[in-house]
Amino acid sequence: MDSFNLSLLIDGIVGQSDNQILNIVLPIGLKVLGGLLLLLVGWVISIRLSAWANAFFETSDLIEETIEKVLVQLIRFGVLAVAVVLVLQLFGVQTATILALLSGVALAIGLAVQGTLSNVAAGVMLLVLRPIKIGEWVETAGEGGSVSRVGLFRTDIVTINNVLVSIPNTAVFQAPIHNYTRLGRRRMTAVVGVAYDSDVDQVCEILRKVLADNPAWDSDPAPYLYVSNLGDFSVDISVWAWADGSVYFDAQANFKLEAKKALDAAGIEIPFPHHVEIRRSV
Known part of the structure; x- marks a missing residue:
């Protein structure tokens, strides 16, 4: 708008009577006030509904906690979106126009943030497949x-x-x-190396007793011990034992500690890497 048209507009408004100015400003002011009121009400309702939904989900087992938090966010933003649409309609913007505008904005945003949308799609798949x-x-x-x-x-x-x-x-x-949690139980695979002059049967009995003394290890299936390797400096015995996932780490740490104590008490050597030097006279 050039300066000539702007001056004509100002002269036209100034030249109106007070009632005519009021008739122009009052509807606009009421729409602005109504729009702000709608946004305020939508904001309050979104907070109340999301808080109610969160409280309901916490006392209900209908939906898993993983999905609950996402649903609470969707409820809040959904109510806010409805409030914004109502405000736009209040100012005379048609629903079809709003949908066309949102489609254009969504397309522009989608091209700009393809990586972010990929994360959203992956997030939805994680929530569905769980x-x-x-x-x-x-x-x-x-x-x-x-x-x-x-x-x-x-x-x-x-x-x-x-x-x-x-x-x-x-x-x-x-x-x-x-x-490591979904199936409930976990299997420990521990390897205990002993010296070549050790009685392997005695070693296995000692390790079985260590497992039996700790109720965290399951008796069904029973622990399984076998010679898994004849190494350069040790006979390696592998130990398989099952425990509940909630106590697995503590049970595993306890087994290693008690196995070392029990083997030491029996005089069984746990060797370390070493080399034997043989000298022959020529």
């Missing part, structure tokens, strides 16, 4: 720990050193996932 759940101990994308959150964009894992690692969902979905 290879991991909150609280499970997993290894994926080079990280291992307890799953604390599965979101639409990233998956959070707390490592054994209490470090929070946030991994893009695409990396989690495309990488192999080792879930």
Whole structure:
């Protein structure tokens, strides 16, 4: 608009009577006030509904915790989206126009953030297929720990050193996932090396007793011990034993400690790498 048209517009408004100016400004002001009120109401309703949904999910076992957090977020943003659409309609924007505008914006955003949308798609697949759940101990994308959150964009894992690692969902979905909790029990494979002059049968009996003294190890299936290798300086005995995943780490650490004590008490040597030098006279 050039300066001439702008001056005509100003002169036209100034030249109107007070009632005519009021008739122009009042509808606009009411629409602005109504729009702000709608946004405020939508914001309050979104908070109340999301809080109610969160409280309901916490007391119900209908939906898993992994999906609960995503549903709460969707409820909140869904209510806010409805409020924004109502405000636009209040100002005379038609629904078809809104949908066309949203389609164009979605296309532009999609081209700009393809990687982010890939994470969203991967997040949806993780929520649908559920290879991991909150609280499970997993290894994926080079990280291992307890799953604390599965979101639409990233998956959070707390490592054994209490470090929070946030991994893009695409990396989690495309990488192999080792879930150590899902099946309940885990098998320990420990290797105990003893000297060549040791009585292997005695060693196996000692190790079986160490396992039997700890109730964390399952008796069915029974522990399995066998000579797995005749090494350069030791006879290696492999020990297979099953324990519940919740006590597996403690049971494994206890076995190694008690096995060392029991073998020492029996006078059985656990050798270390060494070389024997033989000198012959010419």
